[in-house]
Amino acid sequence: MSNEPQRSKRRNGEGSIYQRKSDGRWVGAVYLPTATGAVKRKVVYGATWDYVHQELTRLIAQAHRGIPIPDRSCRVSEYLEYWLSVYASQRRETTARGYEGIVRLHLVPGLGSKRLDKLSVQDVNLFLTRCRQKCMCCTSKLDAQRPPAKRCCLVGKCCQRKASVRQVQYIHAVLRNALGHAMREELVSRNVASLVRVAAPRYKIGKGLKVEQVRTVLAAVDGHRLQPLYLAAATMGLRRGELLGMRWSDLDLDIGTFTPAQTVQRVNGHLRLQETKSEDSDSVLPIPEVTWLALLEHRDRQDKEREAAGDDWQEHDLVFPSEVGTPMEPRNLNRHWERLRERLGMQDVRLHDLRHTMVSLLLELGVPPHIVQALARHADVEITLKIYAHTNLDAMRQAARRLDDHLG
Template identity: 55%
Template sequence: MAGERRRRRANGEGTIYQRASDGLWVGMAYVHTTTGVTKRRPVYGHSFDEVREKLDRLKGDSARGIAVPDRALTVAGYLHHWLTQVAESKRATTHRGYESAVRLHIVPVLGTKRLDKLTGADVRRLIAVCRSKCLCCLNGYDKHREAADQCCSAGRCCSRTPSKRQIQFIHAVLRNALSSAEREELVTRNVAKLVQIPAPRYKVGKGLSVAQVKTLLVEAKKTRLYALYVVAATLGLRRGELLGLRWTDLDLDLDRATLTVEQTVQRVGGRLVVDEAKTEASEATIPLPKITRRVLLMHQERQAKERIDAGDVWHDHGLVFPTSVGTPIEPRSLNRHFDGIRTRAGLPGVRLHDFRHTVVTLLLELGTPPHVVRAIARHADLDVTLSIYAHTNLDAMREALDKIDWEAE
């Protein structure tokens, strides 16, 4: 054993010693762990040189920013790391959804569980708990109710359980987090993949008839946001895209006339956030129809007068559809504005998003090639475009079925 002795290691190089009990060599060094805390971690070997090599490799990884797995890491601890280090790069609205699923659903059930001990049975227990919990009780919705005897506040749980879509989302968040943990070699496999969640059935909006669109636009023309509804009805922009549209995104020259979608306005975590478009496919340049270009030019003149009237109160953000003082419009405020229009038009069941489905349906009925319609609607998949048309084109189906005539002469 005397031949195994080596020089005293300097500060920061770690400690190497031989255990008297079994003769095993042990190395100790301070390294960065996945919990964000610097801890003293051991390595073991049958010789000084073996331990020194392991120790140098451990310290080298730490110096390069590769965090060492913390064996005491809990699900809650790792999810905090994942939200702050990995999922932070997602869109603000996406990250907010992840954070809510982690905080409200996953951590209360699995938070204290050791990450490397997580099993498929634990994931199934999480899903079972989520399916049975009342969202009103969980989120304290009753605190905001005017009457104290409504819903759960009356002592009778309303059992407003999460929808199939919410359950699927909670499972997807955990699955994505564990996939990241698997890549970081913190777990040997992603146990969330062992649990299958039935996919929910999505309802596709029906879109509007030409007569309905015209009725809505007649009412919208009486408001300062008439141009916004014309853009929605002719190009099918999403709500956030309409509110995030800037004058620099428009080319109103007669020979070019284009609109580029680059950003959206969303409310996330109690504040308005200007974010990038929903998907990469959503960022696109679209030709402007002549009617849309004309209305936007008139809207530009009207906004110039509003800016003058507002004076020092005007806060210019370069937006096409701001408030009367230039600031971004609250997404829910736009919903309320549209609610007034649809009520006056006698179409209480219509949604703002139905304009988007209407554009898809009308273009396909006019014989526009599906791939062109997909490009205009900026759908990520052609199947989405065709599913909207298949759901809405009842007249075409009726015409086809009416050709069947088995009546005896």
């Protein structure tokens, strides 16, 4: 017998919910309009009454907004519109915008006219081949915005700006994601995109700084309000957005820990404070003592900045805000770093390479790779080891020379 409380009778149009005797799962059903204008019985399943009720409520609200549910005979373009509205919209804003761009510029023009249930592996393979061959500036409508003298395909002369391996991989990933949802909704029997292989990009992994270089950087910004930021980047492996989004309330300076909770990103031309990625939300990172001491000093400095700014100060609880308390523009941080590295003769060192410094130094000290991976919050330990291998190329060359000497 179910432990669920007795529910009141559902009204017309709200669908029905019942519990199966065979396995105890809850089933909800409601009639909704499809893209063809017909009405279809939509069924959802769940472990609890509350979950099924929530799903039915969402589907009914979606129908009231004019978004029909897809069926097997719908076009790929119709399903992608539904998928963007229902599933992709639940992702972070920057992720959802990326999905929308891929759907609008690539998937709908290339596959939109095909029936969803008739889409084949060959269709996807041919589509991706065309993606690799077409001019990206024309696909993105950039050519039409250029002065006539600088246009390429519109005047019959292509600039050959083709899609990168990474772009093709991303297009494929978005299609695979959408078709995965279609398969779970039993609109297709298999995910044909998952059966297509695409080349993986070879990422350029920057070098971490050597100990002497880190000391040079910190000495060059001694007394500057951004010195603790650069120190945190090099010793804690934090990303730019995490540094700019760090709040005092995310720090526990009594026990020396930091819990990443938000980042600063530019979205649609506006600075936004966004939650960190879900895999980072539960991370609790230790603060090295040298960084802990710098943060304590920085807190005192910020109190003086707040007092000097007076009514102009806008409190956001940020550790590294602008000089009036607002989120710092990421491009301003980049500009400061570029001027600094130019002055120090480190033109090829990126700001993000400070994050790699922690990885390379810890592995040099013999810290197990899985511990370093956890601190850097890499998705895979292979990424951690690639950074180390790239950074220690000089050491490997020295080892090779020693082998030469031994054999010679």
